[in-house]
Amino acid sequence: MIAEVFLSSxxxxxxxxxxxxxxxxxxxxxxYVYTPNSSPVLVFDSDSLTSAEVTASNNYFINTYPNATFVxxxxxxxxxxxYAWYSSSTSNIWWMNKDYLPYSYPGVKTYMNDGSYSRxxxxxxxxxxxxxxxxxxxxxxxxxxxxxxxxxxxxxxxPGPVMIHTLTYSPYDYSGYKMYS
Numbered sequence: 001m002i003a004e005v006f007l008s009s010x011x012x013x014x015x016x017x018x019x020x021x022x023x024x025x026x027x028x029x030x031x032y033v034y035t036p037n038s039s040p041v042l043v044f045d046s047d048s049l050t051s052a053e054v055t056a057s058n059n060y061f062i063n064t065y066p067n068a069t070f071v072x073x074x075x076x077x078x079x080x081x082x083y084a085w086y087s088s089s090t091s092n093i094w095w096m097n098k099d100y101l102p103y104s105y106p107g108v109k110t111y112m113n114d115g116s117y118s119r120x121x122x123x124x125x126x127x128x129x130x131x132x133x134x135x136x137x138x139x140x141x142x143x144x145x146x147x148x149x150x151x152x153x154x155x156x157x158x159p160g161p162v163m164i165h166t167l168t169y170s171p172y173d174y175s176g177y178k179m180y181s
Contacts, residue, residue: 035085042096045095053074054073058074070163071163072162077094078095080137080156081137082095084137098132123146123179127181128179129167136172
């Protein structure tokens with residue numbers, strides 16, 4: 001599941017996949033949301049999925065990851081970073097990227113770098129997990145021990161559904177994870 005933002009002077013375009021089908025969204029509205037320490041983070045409002053796309057995406061992930069727990073419908077309105085760091089509400093409409101390089105627009109890494117959250121090394125202490133290599137964010141759902149490998153996580157899978165899963169059971173490569181509180 002991939003979603004990227006390409007910026008060109010005044011336009012945004014999101015190119016992503018939902019069950020291997022490409023979609024393109026152009027010129028969504030954008031604004032800033034703020035970290036707990038009041039740093040701005042660029043977000044944008046993307047197009048919603050059709051009911052057929054929602055059903056297809058839900059079915060794909062439920063069938064491909066039967067040991068994960070389905071929480072809420074697929075949606076193009078928000079992504080993992082926005083869900084984990086900004087708002088876990090299904091009424092959240094803001095899509096947030098990791099960063100906007102080579103442009104200097106602030107992305108999700110602002111939450112980790114402005115002092116709003118601190119890096120921790122214990123699942124008991126953590127509230128969020130970030131995969132830098134896979135560009136994915138999650139929230140700790142339940143920490144059964146101090147090990148992240150025994151914790152359950154909750155995350156939004158791109159424009160797919162919100163799922164409860166373990167660190168090693170999702171569409172994302174878990175190498176390079178960092179925990180924050």
